[in-house]
């Protein structure tokens with residue numbers, strides 16, 4: 088198991104040191120934090136080469152074509168994963184080539200719905216990072232049909248899996264993440280938002296060719312964290328090509344993103360405000376941050392006072408799990424010989440280690456049809472081979488506006504115990520859009536309890552919090568998360584009374 092090596096901290100600014108130092112104490116397990124912080128660091132450094140201009144599919148070149156996928160589907164059928172309890176739904180895993188010349192291929196895992204698979208929609212789930220795996224988090228720790236036990240080799244069922252509501256597709260993207268690879272290794276140095284969206288789009292076209300029965304199915308895209316970029320960018324690319332072709336190449340209906348990176352300056356401001364309002368940093372530190380810092384990634388100047396104040400905040404939140412501020416930390420990363428009693432509703436903070444062990448097992452890789460080319464690096468939850476990220480717009484708000492104007496369903500949710508992309512950040516980012524409220528703030532209910540709060544804006548943009556959930560909402564509040572996705576896919580608002 089590789090440990091995350093701390094890079095030089097030379098050109099750091101702002102929030103960055105916070106997560107680096109947190110990280111060195113935590114090892115790779117929470118490397119989603121490191122990936123996001125590394126990108127912010129690159130974006131706000133004075134000599135930044137990260138392209139922060141708006142994303143627009145008209146600038147993308149989609150070179151690859153749809154290739155015949157005959158009989159590949161049955162080859163991808165997963166009979167049974169090692170250590171898996173019996174199930175009734177079908178699962179598939181394998182590679183889709185996204186660039187033949189370069190030899191670039193994305194790994195996918197697909198769990199068909201537990202019932203009514205012919206009528207339920209198709210839902211794609213993406214994790215963020217950038218560079219983190221949707222298999223590591225989404226499939227194996229959040230909304231997938233199984234979780235890994237503490238022995239690192241047996242699985243147990245997730246009875247709140249999202250394939251009770253949809254046919255759920257997970258893809259590891261871009262190349263260099265998890266089992267996804269390129270035979271042209273220089274590709275690993277060319278990643279960014281645009282490349283990810285382009286390849287994801289080509290992936291999707293070819294995947295639908297392999298699974299043609301889903302071609303006209305209602306299609307939704309979901310994701311969390313930095314997928315706040317991936318999801319809208321892929322959605323926009325789909326819309327662009329549908330419009331250009333004057334037909335629904337993909338029958339795209341909506342997006343749902345959680346604790347999502349949306350707009351850099353409001354995201355960062357909201358993070359510090361959350362720290363202060365949750366008694367993690369002092370009023371004085373927040374006052375200095377508000378006075379001296381400019382969180383815009385388009386700003387080239389950060390003062391020494393700002394850096395000093397952010398360092399104070401770093402030190403204060405150093406020793407907690409900023410992704411779920413009330414959660415216990417993993418205190419023993421070893422696997423156990425006999426599996427500990429496992430629970431879906433009480434997330435084990437050491438799960439990262441169980442998943443790492445499981446997905447690196449040769450028998451598991453064989454059953455998944457993964458790593459068929461014998462890659463020279465191990466499977467990691469967040470990529471070690473991707474070193475640079477070339478482009479990342481400072482905001483994705485123009486894309487959200489486009490969806491609302493085109494009748495695409497947009498839901499934005501927020502686990503309210505996440506401190507990294509917290510509920511304050513999301514509210515500030517939505518407020519920036521200056522949309523009129525059509526249904527005012529009110530609690531939503533599940534089994535007679537308040538599941539969270541919600542507010543609906545013009546264009547039907549729905550904002551919903553999930554009470555008591557950290558950054559990985561389906562890990563910490565699986566019942567509420569399943570209810571949320573069911574209402575989203577069902578096209579109804581969240582229940583606004585305990586009697587519904």
Ligand SMILES: *[C@@H]1O[C@H](CO)[C@@H](O)[C@H](O)[C@H]1NC(C)=O
Pocket residue numbers: 097098132134135136
């Ligand atoms: C920016 O400058 C820092 C130190 O001055 C250096 O470590 C870093 O590699 C530079 N970044 C780029 C993208 O040139």
Ligand SMILES: *[C@@H]1O[C@H](CO)[C@@H](O)[C@H](O)[C@H]1NC(C)=O
Pocket residue numbers: 141142143144145485486489
């Ligand atoms: C993308 O660019 C086209 C052509 O310049 C423009 O009409 C469109 O509004 C842009 N879309 C977004 C979402 O910015």
Ligand SMILES: *[C@@H]1O[C@H](CO)[C@@H](O)[C@H](O)[C@H]1NC(C)=O
Pocket residue numbers: 184186187189190191192270460
């Ligand atoms: C990458 O190279 C290996 C070994 O030559 C080959 O088997 C594989 O099909 C290639 N991958 C792609 C996507 O072309």
Ligand SMILES: *[C@@H]1O[C@H](CO)[C@@H](O)[C@H](O)[C@H]1NC(C)=O
Pocket residue numbers: 381382383385386387
């Ligand atoms: C932050 O920097 C941006 C870009 O340089 C600038 O437009 C903006 O006015 C600044 N904000 C504040 C509050 O100074």
Ligand SMILES: *[C@@H]1O[C@H](CO)[C@@H](O)[C@H](O)[C@H]1NC(C)=O
Pocket residue numbers: 419420421422423424
């Ligand atoms: C960690 O767990 C392993 C496996 O259960 C056990 O053998 C080891 O003694 C534990 N280490 C500590 C420091 O508790």
Ligand SMILES: *[C@@H]1O[C@H](CO)[C@@H](O)[C@H](O)[C@H]1NC(C)=O
Pocket residue numbers: 265266447449452458461462463464465466467
């Ligand atoms: C792929 O397989 C090789 C050889 O068994 C192994 O060394 C490597 O860690 C694996 N890599 C991934 C990404 O699974």
Ligand SMILES: *[C@@H]1O[C@H](CO)[C@@H](O)[C@H](O)[C@H]1NC(C)=O
Pocket residue numbers: 491494495546547
């Ligand atoms: C918003 O929802 C209402 C009620 O369900 C519906 O009548 C309206 O068409 C929707 N608007 C958009 C832009 O989807």
Ligand SMILES: *[C@@H]1O[C@H](CO)[C@@H](O)[C@H](O)[C@H]1NC(C)=O
Pocket residue numbers: 526527529583
């Ligand atoms: C609650 O839902 C009912 C119907 O389900 C609707 O008529 C009412 O306006 C809603 N109230 C609020 C505050 O959303």
